[in-house]
Amino acid sequence: MSSSSTKSGDEEQTIANDLVVTKYNMAGEIVNKTLKLVIEKCVEGAKIHEICLFGDKLIEDETSKVFKKNKEIKKGIAFPTCISVNNCVCHFSPLVSDHEILLKSGDLVKIDLGAHVDGYIGVIAHTIVVNHISNNKKVDGRIADVILAAHYCAEACHRLIKNGNNNSQVTEAMQKICESFKCKPIEGILMHQLKQHQIEGDKSIIQNPSDTQKQEHEKSEFKTYEVYGVDCLISTGDGKGKEMDARTTVYKKTDEIYNLKLKASRALYSEVDKKFGLMPFTLRGCEDEKKARMGLLECVNHKLMIPFPVLWEKEGEYVAHFKYTLLIMPNNNVRITSGPFILDNFESKFKIEDDSINALLKSSTKRVIKKKKKKIDIVELMKAAPLTINGEAS
Incomplete structure (x- = not known):
């Protein structure tokens, strides 16, 4: 399950190439399937390290089934399965030798994983609440606030990351959405452009920059045929993730x-x-x-x-996480990874008041198909409208 970087001098392959799109879609289908099955494992009493092992094994098994005859094509895990609970921000992927942690009913669980096919990466993160679907109960309170804030941030990104827009527009929109729900994006977290064998490409989007990062982070414009790992990490707290005593794995x-x-x-x-x-x-x-x-x-x-250190918010706070892979195509954005989300399952006393954000979220993400112009037949045109010279038809 290995990968190797693009050889020096090789022309960079983009999603303008249909085969590259196919490989991205393969990786996307694998992580979508894996996420669905990992969600089913996230039940009360489940052991976190066993869920992580299950997710990784599934990605390895599924990627091994594609391009079986071509031994040169590398594929496998692009990001190991992480299960981060409640105030844990991200990157919690315990070893078998670590202290055993069990999921509890009502836990807010963030699932994060990725796969690649020939270095073309599909990443995904999704947030669920243990037992809330099986008990047929709506999620409310601060958990609902933070999940909705993260969800709407992810939806805004889908609409803003497109040819001609820039990364600061995304940062600004996320800040407005989070303010509506009295939440904050996690400080310093970057969304990265994805390239072959590169999970952290040249361009990036910062969701909550510190004063130093505001000065140092480079402004960039999105272009057609670019790919991004859209990564929204939102907190009910002050948005400052800190390292604690959890082992980095x-x-x-x-x-x-x-x-x-x-x-x-x-x-x-x-x-x-x-x-x-x-x-x-x-x-x-x-x-x-x-x-x-x-x-x-x-x-x-x-x-x-x-x-990739394990980060934590303050005890008693909650963090929600949504991530997907987005392809910027000529006529639309294509989200190749996504998890199940039913808006009606969440109830918050807050709502988005900003008219520009509401208009953005209501805008369509469906593909725009441009009609091809019909070729003009000169002979037929002249028959239909004869050439006139000094008022007389020729």
Whole structure:
């Protein structure tokens, strides 16, 4: 299940190519199917590490079924399954050796995962409340507020990330939506452009910039045939995710070069390069978890691997998460990953008052098909309207 970066000198393939779109759609179908089955596992009493193992195994199994005859095409996990509960913001993907955590009725659960086919990435994140559907109860209170805020942010992004618009328009709209529900986007979280073998491409969108980030973050314009991982993380608290005592288990190899000294470090680096390439991975996916942990420190210290730390909001707050893969096509945006969402299941005392945001959310996302202009037959045109010279037909 490995990947390798595009070779130097190769022409970058975009979704202007039908085969590239097909590969994106394959990855999208796999994560949509995986999400559906992972949601079914998120019941009262379920063990989080077992759900994560289930999600990863399903992605590996499903990606192994495509392009079976072409051994050169790499495919597999693009982001390991993470299950982050209540005030946990993101990246919680425990190891078998970690303390066992069970889901409880009423827990707000964020599911985050991704797959790739030939380096073309489908990512998804979805938020559910344990038992609320089976008990046929509406979700209300602050949980409903934050889920609706995140949902509407995701819907606004679908409409704003299009050719000619820019990333600051998205940031502004998300801020307005969150203010309506007395919520805040998580500070500093970036949505990234996706490219082949790159889950963090050149362009990005920041949803809640700090004062420093406002000055440093580069303004960019969206273009046709670009792909984005639209990532909305919203909190009922102050929006400042912090690291606590949860072990970081998700990492990503970089392009940095360094001669590792320790045997365990070299073994880990080699295994990650072969299995995952530049895609994020979890230590759970390594052959020997204990040996992998031994080799990790040197790799991280020399920036050969970067961590995706587990972040937390304040105790008692809630965080909702929606993420999908968006293709900017000539006539429309195509969302290739999505989870089940029924608006009527959520009840909030707040609503969006801003007219411009309401108009945006009401605008259609359906495909616009431009009619082809009929070719003009000159002979037929002259028969229908003979050429006149000085008032006389010729």
